[in-house]
Amino acid sequence: MKNSEFGVITFKSTHHAIKGESIFKKEDIKFRMIPTPREVTHSCGLSIKFDLKNISEVKDIIDRNEVDIDGLFKLIKDEKGNSSEKLN
Amino acid sequence: MNIKVDARGEACPKPVIMTKKELDKMNEGIITTIVDNEIAKENVSKLANSLGYEYEVDAKDEDEYHIHITKGEVVEGISESIKDEFKDMTIAFASDTMGEGSEELGRILIKSFIYTVTEVTPYPSTLIFYNGGVRLTCEGSEVLEDLRALEEKGVEIISCGTCLDFFEIKEKLQVGEVSNMYTIYEKLKNPANLVTIG
Structure with missing residues (x-):
């Protein structure tokens, strides 16, 4: 598998995730719903995946719409496997 | 059996699909796929490789590549990777x-x-x-x-x-x-x- 990094927004519940998706859909940003990566297990099963270069827009969307999120993470895939880092 | 697949002018991933279709149809033989660009050449070669078939690239010109794929001789070692x-x-x-x-x-x-x-x-x-x-x-x-x-x-x-x-x-x-x-x-x-x- 090729090395990659991307951002992940986790939610407290599936309902929060579905609401989060509908808010993000109204914004001009590329994102997608993914199953929450195993490395970030303590949240609900659905997350938003986004490009890390859009991190400031993502944070802005969350703030403006008061999206109730669980956490923001950076997911790193490399030779050693997958790992995650919490973003602030 | 010897089959020609002319995929010149076809956009990606069409050359790969056309080749795979012919490969699926035949039991054994040689398929020659003709493509007109480097990327298509790479992708068709990758397909042959992933399926474990021997292949050979014959670059006729800058915009004409013939990829000869032989079905029937699954290369040992590679068959594991398929x-x-x-x-x-x-x-x-x-x-x-x-x-x-x-x-x-x-x-x-x-x-x-x-x-x-x-x-x-x-x-x-x-x-x-x-x-x-x-x-x-x-x-x-x-x-x-x-x-x-x-x-x-x-x-x-x-x-x-x-x-x-x-x-x-x-x-x-x-x-x-x-x-x-x-x-x-x-x-x-x-x-x-x-x-x-x-």
Whole structure:
């Protein structure tokens, strides 16, 4: 598998995730719903995946719409496997 | 048997699909695929490699490459890696949502499911879409990018023609091939593993 990094927004519940998706859909940003990566297990099963270069827009969307999120993470895939880092 | 596939002027991933189709049809023999660009040459070569067939590239010109693929001589060692890459598995999508209970949830689950298919190897050999499932392969589907990526990897994607016709979206098909019930039955009855989603 090729090395990659991307951002992940986790939610407290599936309902929060579905609401989060509908808010993000109204914004001009590329994102997608993914199953929450195993490395970030303590949240609900659905997350938003986004490009890390859009991190400031993502944070802005969350703030403006008061999206109730669980956490923001950076997911790193490399030779050693997958790992995650919490973003602030 | 010696077959020529002229894929000049065809956009990616068409040359790969055309080659794979001919390879699937023949028991053994040589297929020569002609392409007009470097990327198509690479992709067709990768296909031959992933299937474990011997191939040879003959660069006639800057915009003409002949890739000779020999089916029947599976190279040892490589055949192991095909097993890693593909699994004899068909996934059938009977609907554009996953499970029953909530349509809203089902739509998200199916996106999440298809994303997961792209992330995990070995890949299934075939994805079949019928009834409401054909909405996933047509314009407006949110999983087109994933399905195209899978097709490029060599996963066969088949949509039910009767169903496309019923929903009047035949001309909106964006990925894979159209097929009839005979092919669908064949693909559903032969694989070692069959998973139905719907």
